[in-house]
Amino acid sequence: MRRTTALATLTAAVVAGTLIALPSGAHAGLVTHCVGTGGAVTVPNDLYVPAGESCALTGTVVTGNITVAAGANLVIDGGRAEGTVRVSADGYLDARGTTIGGAVVLAAGGYGVYLKDSGSGAVTVRPKGTATVDSFLFTENARIVGTVNAQGGEVRLGDGTQVTGSLTSSGTHYTDLHDSFVDGTLSVLNAGTGAVVCGSAVRGRSTFAGNLGGVQLGPDGVLDSCASGSYFGGDVSVTDTTGGVTLDDNIIHGALTAHTNDPAAVIASNNRIRGGVIGAPTSAAARQSRAAAAAREDTTRDRADARHTAAVQEADAAGAANL
Numbered sequence: 223m224r225r226t227t228a229l230a231t232l233t234a235a236v237v238a239g240t241l242i243a244l245p246s247g248a249h250a251g252l253v254t255h256c257v258g259t260g261g262a263v264t265v266p267n268d269l270y271v272p273a274g275e276s277c278a279l280t281g282t283v284v285t286g287n288i289t290v291a292a293g294a295n296l297v298i299d300g301g302r303a304e305g306t307v308r309v310s311a312d313g314y315l316d317a318r319g320t321t322i323g324g325a326v327v328l329a330a331g332g333y334g335v336y337l338k339d340s341g342s343g344a345v346t347v348r349p350k351g352t353a354t355v356d357s358f359l360f361t362e363n364a365r366i367v368g369t370v371n372a373q374g375g376e377v378r379l380g381d382g383t384q385v386t387g388s389l390t391s392s393g394t395h396y397t398d399l400h401d402s403f404v405d406g407t408l409s410v411l412n413a414g415t416g417a418v419v420c421g422s423a424v425r426g427r428s429t430f431a432g433n434l435g436g437v438q439l440g441p442d443g444v445l446d447s448c449a450s451g452s453y454f455g456g457d458v459s460v461t462d463t464t465g466g467v468t469l470d471d472n473i474i475h476g477a478l479t480a481h482t483n484d485p486a487a488v489i490a491s492n493n494r495i496r497g498g499v500i501g502a503p504t505s506a507a508a509r510q511s512r513a514a515a516a517a518r519e520d521t522t523r524d525r526a527d528a529r530h531t532a533a534v535q536e537a538d539a540a541g542a543a544n545l
Contacts, residue, residue: 256296258540265545268305271296271313278537282545287324290315295533306343309335311353314529317342325368332357334375336526337364344368347375349393356395360522361402369406372397376522388426396435396518399424400448407456410437416465418518420448427456427476433463440470442490446518457497460487469493 252267262281269284271277273291280299287305290296290313297316306324309315311331322342328335331353335345338361345366347359357375361383369387370379372394379385380400388406391397397410398418407426410417416435419428430437436444437460440451444466451471459479460467467480467487477497480487489499537543 254545256543256545257537258543259537260543260545263545269303273310276533276536276540277543278534295529295536297530297533297537309333314533316526316530316533328357328359328375330374333529334358334360334526336360336530337366338362339364341365341367344387345370345372347372347377347394349374358522358525360526376518378519378522380519396445398446398518399452400446400519415518416445416463418443418446418448419452420446421450421452423453423455425455428454428458430458430460431462434465436465437463437467440468440472440490440493442470443468451493461501463487 253270254265254267255270255272256277257272257275258277260277260279260282264283264285266285268286269288271290271294274293276295278297279301282298282301284303288296288303288307290307290309292310293312295314298320300319302321304323306327307315307322308327308329309332310329312333314333315326316336317340318338320340322340325343326335326345328347330348330351334357341364345359347357350357359372359375359377361379362381364383366383366385370385370389372391374393376395377391377397378400379402383402385404388408389404390409391413392411394413396413396415396417399422401421403422404424408424408428410430410433412432414434416433416437417430418438420441438445441448451473454472454474454476457476457479458474461479461482463483466485467483469487470490470492472493474493474495474497477500478495479500480489481501
């Protein structure tokens with residue numbers, strides 16, 4: 223696969239775990255290449271996982287930035303990365319019990335990012351471009367310091383995830399928020415199969431517009447299963463949505479705007495809406511079948527688990543990375 227311009231200038235063969243000085247105009251400092259497994263050591267510079275390779279780290283500290291090249295995998299368990307992490311097309315980042323000090327960027331066509339019991343800076347998911355498979359951002363009990371900006375793929379923040387900034391998505395496959403907290407605003411635009419918010423809290427304004435497949439705020443809907451509604455600290459707007467809109471057991475501190483949805487929004491009487499409803503009557507929500515409710519989470523989790531397993535097996539087979 224094509225390497226970056228800086229790496230293309232190297233004439234020596236790359237050996238896993240070797241420190242390589244890049245040309246002075248290409249990069250300031252050294253880069254450690256990782257193929258295989260690494261333990262509780264400190265990498266005093268940038269880390270690079272070469273194209274198509276796998277790197278599995280346990281308790282490792284990386285003081286610089288990390289690049290996961292095209293088709294590569296990086297699995298970090300109980301580690302720390304002090305810089306940014308950039309994941310290329312078909313690349314995968316799997317961080318568990320790990321702190322990432324900088325931003326995480328998933329490039330166009332990237333396979334995915336999975337954060338479990340981990341922290342990071344702002345997270346960006348680029349549009350999938352010409353890729354045939356959607357990227358994904360899947361979090362469980364993660365803390366994201368900054369914004370989440372997703373421009374494609376499957377997005378599910380869950381199980382106690384905290385976002386200190388705003389969550390903005392446009393053109394994703396879906397964007398779901400479960401048992402999580404967003405300190406800023408929430409905006410979900412033009413999602414292919416809609417959006418779900420359950421058991422969560424959003425401090426700022428929430429906007430849902432142009433979504434296909436529906437919008438489900440609360441437990442009584444067909445998109446996903448959940449136990450409770452959510453708290454919205456500002457106004458909520460759900461407009462221009464097809465596939466159905468349901469609101470059940472939510473607290474909305476501001477006003478609810480719900481119009482130009484097809485079919486019309488179904489707003490249960492157990493919602494507490496301080497600012498009133500604009501554009502749609504309040505009605506009792508009908509109980510609906512949830513036959514396919516768990517498919518969204520299960521599908522994304524299966525993809526993450528499968529890539530994690532393959533990455534660890536490949537890294538083990540490659541042996542020690544000699545960081």
